[in-house]
Amino acid sequence: MSAPRLALAPGLLHVPGYLDGAAQVRLRDALRETVRAAPLFTPRMPRTGKPFSVRMTNCGALGWVSDEGGYRYQPTHPVTGAPWPPMPDLVRAAWDDLAAYPHPPEACLVNWYEASAKMGLHQDRDEADLEAPVVSLSLGDTAIFRFGGTERKAPTRSIRLASGDAVVIGGPSRLVFHGIDRILAGSSTLLDAPGRINLTLRRVTPPA
DNA sequence: AAGTATCG
């Protein structure tokens, strides 16, 4: 049985219920190990240093970080200096299943949204390889996800992303603006606290 | 630059 893949735009797919309940529990438990090895940190805006409301960590060879020095991928945790922990097998399997791209992901950004956290409209454009899609997995409370076009001025729409949902952002939609308007606290009991975990899997460098 | 606040 495969979950329906809903095309929101060319190259932009929503897969409601991609992970069943057992897989969500398995991923949640794997991420507890990830966060133990690579504690959540608070990213900051380039230049201004203003903190994000979302906290983050990463797994895989490279991790996305942001601070006064800018947005970048790097192989080590910005606070502990340790290499990022490995990607859980389930994460890698989701990439193989959803990305339609013949090379492995290098980065898995783990975003923790507490109930009041938001993410402004932005593009994912720090990857040297824009041929590969970005694959997103949601766990915990439902989020209001907003997306538009590849220009900031394009009109936007919003959809709800529930625990277990996947989104694939690729093809002509690879550089669409997107963000999280709000979290519907209490909509899931998967996590111990109100909030949401989002994983974004990415290929960063062009394949050798 | 993936920030927040505020206004129409």
Added chain:
DNA sequence: TCCG
């Protein structure tokens, strides 16, 4: 209240 939502959107720009």
